[in-house]
Structures are given as structure tokens and as C-alpha cells.
Amino acid sequence: xxxxxxxxxxxxxxxxxxxxxxxxxxxxxxxxxxxxxxxxxxxxxxxxxxxxxxxxxxxxxxxxxxxxxxxxxxxxxxxxxxxxxxxxxxxxxxxxxxxxxxxxxxxxxxxxxxxxxxxxxxxxxxxxxxxxxxxxxxxxxxxxxxxxxxxxxxxxxxxxxxxxxxxxxxxxxxxxxxxxxxxxxxxxxxxxxxxxxxxxxxxxxxxxxxxxxxxxxxxxxxxxxxxxxxxxxxx
Amino acid sequence: xxxxxxxxxxxxxxxxxxxxxxxxxxxxxxxxxxxxxxxxxxxxxxxxxxxxxxxxxxxxxxxxxxxxxxxxxxxxxxxxxxxxxxxxxxxxxxxxxxxxxxxxxxxxxxxxxxxxxxxxxxxxxxxxxxxxxxxxxxxxxxxxxxxxxxxxxxxxxxxxxxxxxxxxxxxxxxxxxxxxxxxxxxxxxxxxxxxxxxxxxxxxxxxxxxxxxxxxxxxxxxxxxxxxxxxxxxxxxxxxxxxxxxxxxxxxxxxxxxxxxxxxxxxxxxxxxxxxxxxxxxxxxxxxxxxxxxxxxxxxxxxxxxxxxxxxxxxxxxxxxxxxxxxxxxxxxxxxxxxxxxxxxxxxxxxxxxxxxxxxxxxxxxxxxxxxxxxxxxxxxxxxxxxxxxxxxxxxxxxxxxxxxxxxxxxx
Numbered sequence: 001x002x003x004x005x006x007x008x009x010x011x012x013x014x015x016x017x018x019x020x021x022x023x024x025x026x027x028x029x030x031x032x033x034x035x036x037x038x039x040x041x042x043x044x045x046x047x048x049x050x051x052x053x054x055x056x057x058x059x060x061x062x063x064x065x066x067x068x069x070x071x072x073x074x075x076x077x078x079x080x081x082x083x084x085x086x087x088x089x090x091x092x093x094x095x096x097x098x099x100x101x102x103x104x105x106x107x108x109x110x111x112x113x114x115x116x117x118x119x120x121x122x123x124x125x126x127x128x129x130x131x132x133x134x135x136x137x138x139x140x141x142x143x144x145x146x147x148x149x150x151x152x153x154x155x156x157x158x159x160x161x162x163x164x165x166x167x168x169x170x171x172x173x174x175x176x177x178x179x180x181x182x183x184x185x186x187x188x189x190x191x192x193x194x195x196x197x198x199x200x201x202x203x204x205x206x207x208x209x210x211x212x213x214x215x216x217x218x219x220x221x222x223x224x225x226x227x228x229x230x231x232x233x234x235x
Numbered sequence: 236x237x238x239x240x241x242x243x244x245x246x247x248x249x250x251x252x253x254x255x256x257x258x259x260x261x262x263x264x265x266x267x268x269x270x271x272x273x274x275x276x277x278x279x280x281x282x283x284x285x286x287x288x289x290x291x292x293x294x295x296x297x298x299x300x301x302x303x304x305x306x307x308x309x310x311x312x313x314x315x316x317x318x319x320x321x322x323x324x325x326x327x328x329x330x331x332x333x334x335x336x337x338x339x340x341x342x343x344x345x346x347x348x349x350x351x352x353x354x355x356x357x358x359x360x361x362x363x364x365x366x367x368x369x370x371x372x373x374x375x376x377x378x379x380x381x382x383x384x385x386x387x388x389x390x391x392x393x394x395x396x397x398x399x400x401x402x403x404x405x406x407x408x409x410x411x412x413x414x415x416x417x418x419x420x421x422x423x424x425x426x427x428x429x430x431x432x433x434x435x436x437x438x439x440x441x442x443x444x445x446x447x448x449x450x451x452x453x454x455x456x457x458x459x460x461x462x463x464x465x466x467x468x469x470x471x472x473x474x475x476x477x478x479x480x481x482x483x484x485x486x487x488x489x490x491x492x493x494x495x496x497x498x499x500x501x502x503x504x505x506x507x508x509x510x511x512x513x514x515x516x517x518x519x520x521x522x523x524x525x526x527x528x529x530x531x532x533x534x535x536x537x538x539x540x541x542x543x544x545x546x547x548x549x550x551x552x553x554x555x556x557x558x559x560x561x562x563x564x565x566x567x568x569x570x571x572x573x574x575x576x577x578x579x580x581x582x583x584x585x586x587x588x589x590x591x592x593x594x595x596x597x598x599x600x601x602x603x604x605x606x607x608x609x610x611x612x613x614x615x616x617x618x619x620x621x622x623x624x625x626x627x628x629x630x631x632x633x634x635x636x637x638x639x640x641x642x643x644x645x646x647x
Contacts (some may be wrong), residue, residue, distance in 0.1 A: 017254050021631045022422040046643050059424055059619035061577045070440050125569070129410035131422065136634050138647045140257055158250040159618075209618070 013144035013183045015153060018164035020057045021048075021135045031125040032119050033078060036070065037109045039130055045098035046132040050094035051102065053171075054133050055210045057163050067204045073128045078120035083112040091204065093170040120162065137164060147187050150180065151219040159208035166211060167203060180215070184189070197222045205213070238285070238430065240292050240623075246429050247623045250555055258630040259293025261647050265353040265375075266296040267633070268535070270345070272312065272361035274301045276525070277427070278552070279381055282625075285428050298352075300360045302311050308337040312361045318391030319360065319384045326391060333363060342368035354633050363398040376634040380401040381425075383549050385411045391508055399629050403636060408550050409571055411530065421632055424571070426625035427559060427616070432528035434559055435535060445533035449489070449519055456486045459538035461531055461556075463492045464504040465549040469567065472588045474511040474518065476544070477513055479515075479592035484599050489534055491521040535560045539605070540598055541582075544591055548572050557584075561609035561614040563598055564593050575620075581612040 019028045025047045030036040040048070051069040066072050066088030075084035086108050097102040113119070122128070140161065144153045154162070165179035175180065181198045184191040206214055244252045250394050267290060271279045283299050290297035304312070311330040318324040333393050341362065342349075346369055349355050353374040357363055359381050378399045384392065392414065399405060399416065406421050407413040407626045417533075427434050451457060458477065462468040477488045490508060505522070512518040523530055535541060541557030541564045550571030557564045558575060564582035566572035574584040583594035598605045618624075638645045 006254065015618055017257060019258065019631045021252070021628055024407075024410065024420040024422070026415070029410075030309060060574065061580065073308060125411070127411075131410060132643065133643045134419075134421075134631075134635050136258070136647060137644065138257060138261070150644070156250055158254045160254065161250075187470050 003053070013150065013153070013179075015140045015142040015144065015157065015161055016164050017138045017158060018057070018135055018160040018168065019138075020054060020135045020160070022131050022133050025132050027041060027130040030122075031076070031127050032121040033080070033083075033109065033113065033116075034119050036073075036128055037106065037113065039128075040070070040102065040109070042104055044132065045102075047130050048098050048102055048105075049092075050132045051130075052090070052168065053150045054135075056167070057160065058133070058187050069128075073122075074219055076119075077122040077126040077128070078208050080120050082113070083109065086112070093167070093176060096175070100198055144183075147184055147191050154173040154180070154212060154219070157212065159212065160213070162208050162212050166215065193222045194219060238288065238291050238292075238384055240626075242430060243621075243623055244273060247617065247621060251414045251623050251627075254280065255295065255627055255630065258627065258634065259290075259295060261634055262630060262637075263294045264296060265633070265637075266351065267299070267354045267356065268298045268300060268349060268352040269299045269356045269363065270302060270349070270362045271357065271358035272302050272309075274367075278457055281428075282425070285622055286626060286629070289622070290629075291509070293630075298504070299492065302338070302341040302345075304337045304341075304361070304626065307333050307335075313361050315391055315395065316382065319395065320382055321386040321388065324388060324391065326394075326431035331394060331496070337357055338362060338364040341365065348570075354636065357402075360395055363395060366401055366478075367398060370571045372410075375403040376401075377632070377636070380405060380407050380412065383408075384414055386416070399570060406632070409574070419627075423625065423628045423632070424620065425552055425555075425575070426622045427552060427555050428619050428622050429559065433532050434556060437529065437534065441529070441535050442537055445530055446537055449521065450516075451489070451519070451533075453489055454485070455487065455517070456488055457537055458537040458540050458542055458595065459489045459491070459534050459557075460542040460544065461491050461535065462543065462545070464501045464508060465497075467545055469544045469546050470504065471511045472540055472546075473544050473591070475588035476542075476591035476595065477518065480595050483596060486595075486599070487517040487519070489519045489521060489538075491519075491523055491531065491534055493523060493525050519551075524599060531556075532560075534570065535562065538562055540565060542591065542595075543561075543567065543572060544585065544588075545569050545572060551575065555616055555620045558612035559620075561613045563605055563608040563612060565594050565598075567595050575615070576617075579608070581615055584598075615642050 004080060025043060027039050027043055030039050055069055065075055066084060071084045071088035074080050091099055144150050167177040170176050181195045184195050201214055201218060203211055240252055240255055245382050247520045248449055269283050269287060270596045271283060287297045287299045314324045314326050342365055349369045350373060355374060355376045356379055357365060358379045363378060402418060404421060404552050406423050407415055408425055410422055446453060460473050464470060473490060480486050508520055512520055533558055543554045543564060543566045545567040546569060546572035554564050554566055555577045556571050558581055562574050566576035566582060566584055568584040570588050576584050585591045585594055595647045
């Protein structure tokens, strides 16, 4: 997958748009846990990435119990809450590569398979379909010139832009850093509290629309506390 | 009515409209030709009726061509359609010849335009052979399957496959509908038009008029199932559920669908429904003309709960319509209903009349929860199943095709 390097920090923030289209992977559907495990072992990194990371952008109900498709299917279609919980806690962005994520996922499933006496099956019509996505990333032409304007810009972003700049960015160098923090870091200490606040957002529990609201709230709260601190410091 | 994409700004928000315009800029001036087999009636014509004008609004040179056919041709394509949906059909060699010949005569009319087009979208099986008849084609060709071909009659699919496998890409409405083909297969769910007569906001006077017209009691909770009279929609099961509710809570039920003038099985099902309904004044079996969109809209808006208790279903756009009107939906655990009805969030999936009755009783006893589910349902549709998302995915596909479909990510 092509990687885009984040821009240098003092440049204007370039707002990108990101749209996604789901496509079939060509893998057969999985009817049981063993088949799921074997397909995860052999699927492409794009398939793995899609089921772990791109779910917020897919047209689906956005309040699943878990953020990855495997945990959701295992809970709802295989009725294995234990395995769903173990897989559901995985943070895909914490792995240095999709291969490491694959190994960790397979470890968890293999452990569970060793505990089970019967392989759990899904009812017909409830099988797991392996898909992947094609994405188009485009320049919206919109720019943020100063950090003070970032909040307003975030408020006007599509969920695709939020996904690209706050979630997908973690896979691009510098890894595990969102684009907003990366850009704000270039404006010195004054903006360090904002960067810290952004880092504290537990993004896996928000839909993209909620994430946009949370980003706005966090930036506003920091601004408010800075202003209060500024007032207190004045004689 | 021809609308600008800006007409949807208040519904989906300015960022979504801006995004569509940005994507459209990259496709400005390209010629896109959609080909299907009917200019009006049916879901495909409904989609093209809004999609082509909206693409033009984005300055894409979008055209819509309808193939001409004989009654024999449409009998054959009806059989193909049924075979693809898994019904046993007999299609003879002569039938396939008719299919081929009619496409050949359409190719004579359309060839020059199709061969020059940048993108050609062929909808459903009827015009599928056109690709093989346009040997000097310059653009990318997409085959769009609007029907469920998850378990097709093998002989029918085998012949059709020989036509569609040569396309550059295909589109299916849901994962289970896709068939293995030697080109990329994309998933694009259907959508509803929030400004159409079936989904637009209606004023209270109009709702009251419809309530009065059908003798509905404003004081009793109203359950509504809108669907054709077909055993797969289980209207008799809905009446059984009603009887199970009625023992505890007074309710009224509307079962509304099209008149089954050309469908002998439909007439039989209506007979069964009427028999099951008996003389109960609170069960209203309504046969509506095919253009009764505003009436259907009003009935859905008057409902407390929408039912779609199908035992077999495609995507289930009547569910989408109900959710968009802020109603919880009791849906059969089948097809695309599973994607839309999420337990305790937008409604409940059920398998039996008993299950439907129990969930409806739960909702009627938890009015606040029902309201909250309605709010969630509407937002769910706004985010995922309105035509703006549908258009965005078509634009995305066209951009991908023009960049090479092998790419998983493109930067433009």
C-alpha cells in the first residue's frame, strides 16, 4: 500500500478527503471458526486492514460491540463471547505491521480453538465474507493556516477526512501519530496541551461523526482552560 | 423532477455535498452511458432517474439509454431474471438466440456511442451481451447486478457469466449476492431518495387525510407492512403476530401492497390474507396503485412501528424507508434486513409471528425507547443509505476504473 508522508509542520494543514469502496476479496466465505482462522492466515494484508481498521468508513451500523469485523461476527454469529472479547480489545494501530497483527490474531484464535471441544458454526446465511476496500484520497483544496482555526475546520470535515487524518494517519510515518497532532507539534509549546489532549482520545469507542464532535470538544476545552489560566496569571 | 445535488445540502450537510463536488471535478466532462431495459417502473429506472441528472449536475456527461425489445425477448429475460434468483426455469437454445438477436439489433443503434464512452454501466442481465458486440470499445465497462444471484440456477448463470466475465468490473448490492468473476467485484448498497414522493416530508393535513381515507383510528397504535402480496413477505404471519398482540394491547394493522393484476400467485396470497384477516375492522388490507408513493409515505409516517417480516428478501428498501421516517422496524431475519435492523438500536430481527408479537409488545410498552430507536434509525439511514452515499460510491468506482482497478489506493 502506498504510504504518504506527513507534510512539514509549518506548512498549512492540507485537508484531504477519503472515500472507500468495498470489494470482494475472492476468498471463500467462512462458515465456522476454523475456516475463519485459515482465511485470516492466508488473506492479504489489505483484507486484514479492512476488517480491522476501515470498518468505520463502511456503510454499516456504527455501534457494534467491537471495532473489528472478526470480533463482531464471532460474538453475534458464533455466539462465542469469550473469543469476541479477546479479539475485540485488539488495537490494530499498535502493531508495527499487518503481519504482526495477523500473528497476534491467529494466536488468540488458536488459543481459543484449543479450549473448545466443538468448533462453533454460523447458521446458513450468516457466514463471514472477506472483503477489502479500494480508497481514493483527494485534496479537498481546503487549507488551515493557523492552529486556532483547526477546530472550525474539523467541524466542517466529512467523516472521510476525519478517518484519514485521525485514524489512517497512524499508519503513516511518523507512526501512531494523527495528522492534527503532527501538524500542531510544529507550532511550539503553546500548542502542546492540544497535542496531549488529542492523544488522550480513546478513538475506538467513537463513530467517525462522534469522533469529530470529540475532537472539537477536546480542542475547545484546552482553549478554554488556556484562556482561564491566562486570566489568572494577569495581575 | 430534476434536482441539483445542492437540494440535499440540508439533509446530509454541506461537507458531504462539497465532497461530491470535489470528486465530480475529477470526472468533469467524461461521458458515462447507463444502459438498462426500462425507462420507468422498477428499482433500476428509479435509480437512474435521479443518478443521471445528479451526475450531470456534477458536469459529467451522463446519458441513459434504454434497450428496445420484443415481448418474446422480455419473456426470456424475465425467465433469466427468475433463474438468477434461484427459481427453476427452462430457457431453451431458441430463447438464448432471441436474447442475443435483440441485443444485436440494439447494438446497431448504440454501438457508436458505447464504443466512444469513457464509462459504460450495463444494468442487470437484459443488455449484458452488448459488451461483446462493441469490439472497438475505448472505455471501461461495468456490469451492475441489482438482483440477488447468490444461488442462481447454474445453467442460466453459466450462460450469463460468459457475457459478464469480460467486463472490467461488476457491482453487487450485498456481499452474499456476489459471484466469483475474473474481475473486481464491488459492493454498492442501494439507497433511497429523501426528496422523492415516497420519502419527502409530508404535512399533518396530508397525513390526516390518508388516515381518514382508510378509516384508521388515531387513538390506536398502528402497525404497517408495505410490500407486495408474496409468500416470502409472510403477510399471513404478520396477521398471526397481530392476533398475539391484540390479546394484550389494542392495535391496528395495515398491510399495503400493489395490485397483483399480472401475478396469479399474488392473487392467491391476497385471498389467503383476506381470509386470515376475516372481518376484523382493525386489519386493513390495501391494494394500492403502483404510483401511490405519497400514500405509502403517509402510511409509513402514521405508523408507530414498521413491519417487514420477510422470510426471504433482497436488500429491503421498504425497511430503509421506514427507518428514514424515524420508525423502529420489526424485520424478518433475512437478506439486507439484517444489515439495517440492529436489535435494540433500530428495531428487532424476528423469525416467527410469536417473535414479532413479543418485540412489538416490548416496543409498545417502552415508548421512550421506541422514540430513541427512531432517532437512531433515521441517523443510520442518513449516514449510510441515502442517494448521496450511492452517488459517491459510483464516483469513487469511476475514479478507480480510470486509474486502474488493480490499485487499492489512489491519490488524486
